Amino acid sequence: MKRAKIGPWIALFLGTLYFIVPLIATFEFSLRMRRGEYSFDAYAVVLADARFQATFGYSTALAFATIVVGVLLVVPTAYWVNLRLPKLRPVIEFITLLPLVIPAIVLVFGYLRIYNSESWLPMTSSERLTDLLLTFGYVTLALPYMYRAVDNGLRAIDVRTLTEAAQSLGAGWPTILFRVILPNVRVAVLSGAFLTFAIVIGEFTLAALLDRPAFGPYLQLIGANRAYEPSALAIIAFGVTWACMGLINVVGRASHGQTPKAP
Amino acid sequence: MAFLEIEHLRKSFGTLNVVEDFDLAVARGEFISFLGPSGCGKTTTLRMVAGFETPSAGAIRIDGKDVTEAKPNQRNVGMVFQSYALFPNMTIADNVGFGLRVAGRPAAEIKSRVEEMLALIKLPQLGGRYPYQLSGGQQQRVALARALAVKPKLLLLDEPLSALDAKIRVSLRQEIRQIQRELGITAIYVTHDQEEALSISDRIVVMSQGRMEQVGTPFEIYNYPRTRFVASFVGTLNVLKAQVVDVSGKLTVDGQPVATAAHLDGTRPGEIRSVALRPEAVSLADADGESNRLHGTVEEVSFLGSVVRIRVRFGENAVSLDTFNKPSVPPPDRGTKVTVSFARDALLLLDGDAT
Numbered sequence: 160m161k162r163a164k165i166g167p168w169i170a171l172f173l174g175t176l177y178f179i180v181p182l183i184a185t186f187e188f189s190l191r192m193r194r195g196e197y198s199f200d201a202y203a204v205v206l207a208d209a210r211f212q213a214t215f216g217y218s219t220a221l222a223f224a225t226i227v228v229g230v231l232l233v234v235p236t237a238y239w240v241n242l243r244l245p246k247l248r249p250v251i252e253f254i255t256l257l258p259l260v261i262p263a264i265v266l267v268f269g270y271l272r273i274y275n276s277e278s279w280l281p282m283t284s285s286e287r288l289t290d291l292l293l294t295f296g297y298v299t300l301a302l303p304y305m306y307r308a309v310d311n312g313l314r315a316i317d318v319r320t321l322t323e324a325a326q327s328l329g330a331g332w333p334t335i336l337f338r339v340i341l342p343n344v345r346v347a348v349l350s351g352a353f354l355t356f357a358i359v360i361g362e363f364t365l366a367a368l369l370d371r372p373a374f375g376p377y378l379q380l381i382g383a384n385r386a387y388e389p390s391a392l393a394i395i396a397f398g399v400t401w402a403c404m405g406l407i408n409v410v411g412r413a414s415h416g417q418t419p420k421a422p
Numbered sequence: 423m424a425f426l427e428i429e430h431l432r433k434s435f436g437t438l439n440v441v442e443d444f445d446l447a448v449a450r451g452e453f454i455s456f457l458g459p460s461g462c463g464k465t466t467t468l469r470m471v472a473g474f475e476t477p478s479a480g481a482i483r484i485d486g487k488d489v490t491e492a493k494p495n496q497r498n499v500g501m502v503f504q505s506y507a508l509f510p511n512m513t514i515a516d517n518v519g520f521g522l523r524v525a526g527r528p529a530a531e532i533k534s535r536v537e538e539m540l541a542l543i544k545l546p547q548l549g550g551r552y553p554y555q556l557s558g559g560q561q562q563r564v565a566l567a568r569a570l571a572v573k574p575k576l577l578l579l580d581e582p583l584s585a586l587d588a589k590i591r592v593s594l595r596q597e598i599r600q601i602q603r604e605l606g607i608t609a610i611y612v613t614h615d616q617e618e619a620l621s622i623s624d625r626i627v628v629m630s631q632g633r634m635e636q637v638g639t640p641f642e643i644y645n646y647p648r649t650r651f652v653a654s655f656v657g658t659l660n661v662l663k664a665q666v667v668d669v670s671g672k673l674t675v676d677g678q679p680v681a682t683a684a685h686l687d688g689t690r691p692g693e694i695r696s697v698a699l700r701p702e703a704v705s706l707a708d709a710d711g712e713s714n715r716l717h718g719t720v721e722e723v724s725f726l727g728s729v730v731r732i733r734v735r736f737g738e739n740a741v742s743l744d745t746f747n748k749p750s751v752p753p754p755d756r757g758t759k760v761t762v763s764f765a766r767d768a769l770l771l772l773d774g775d776a777t
Contacts, residue, residue, distance in 0.1 A: 328521035
């Protein structure tokens, strides 16, 4: 009986090693900037770098914009598909999965071809418009994650009956969407939002080819030119991503008390 | 004038007619049940009254006002769902007060109305809890209070007890009926449970395949079913094939003469027709000269505790009859030759032929 349990533990141990060793090695290397002793000098250099602050701030702002646009696009769509167009679900799911199949480089070349300064909709003609284009691009890249998160949340509640119950009590569509449906899929929306945030912070291709000062291209630039700072940046990026995952868990647990009980 | 009028209501999904020519007038304060098997159109009819489905044809009027085209949130109709449909993110008090908040009522009025409603459903102490902290029966009572809080003109209940266990079903249906009587609200109750419909309704609409089979009081529906479907769906029933001898009421069952109390209007001598007989109307005991008698053989004996159900075969036909268990009289053995008797008025001619 005991022997049978050893196998899974070995697998778990090897799996943990596979993920942890490179991380520890990166962390350890990031501490070696000062000769002969460990220090956080690399972190201090990175954090003091104005370009770090600027690019991180830029990417954070775009991440929030992406989340807002994504939520406004995905929540009503997923709600309507669940409520009135369940037969369209496979089609919508296929569409939302396309960004995983089409590489970002293809997407951005498509954007440049359609929205270049010579086109009928020159979205690359000014920085603000390019930021907008980049935000829409991020929304597309995050679509598979945001849609799945929201759709799972909606499937966990009885959307149709809750909508009808609210309607019979006199509620109109805005009340139903914002006071009944959204609060009950809050955790799902937040999961999608945090995943979106993690994607946008690390994204390189779209930002680099649209020539915007985002965090992804900065990471690449530092990685190509410095020794210790890229490791420090990698650890910071890990930290940000993990913090997002942790927040999903915390929010998920905090709202546990609102989980509907199956009838 | 009736409080709720449903006229020639029809609903089709593509080529499929789900509800056909549904006509009903409901008086103020009446408790009506729509009874029928799954897919008979009862829920679709209720949903058309609620406004969740648009009729393909026909009209619905509530208190003289045509609501056929009105949106669900403009009808002032309270609805209780099978799955309770309480809002999981709100407390019980917030759930009950939701409709009043939507209507923009003052906070003090909402508070007092919520307290009144929670007292009505005998859960005054649970206002601060969330739905998941309540049992199924409690959640359904809250759903009822939520639907009633806005003082709707009409209360619609869509199989509200189906998700609950048997004991709670019985007590809650009595509670629903008592509250409905207390408030004098007009109610429509959808169920596939004939016992439920018989026990709480003023009138029952029996439905099958989108059509109204019969409308009547529980007494009429049970004792005088008009169609074979109603007879077989409501209660246990023996359906026998009988040959018409004389339209004055004479028939034969497997060659043995029987008679009905009423004339066999619409039949011809020699025709084979279906007749119905309730198990409790048949007896093994000897009867007076007026009653029908059939000679047969005991085919099956089921001991059900206080009742013994005996199946007697005459030939092609057989009847089940119920007798009370008497410790001093053991039930007959299988194969015993017996004579069963039943009153003439217990034998009911059903619409349609026997095939």
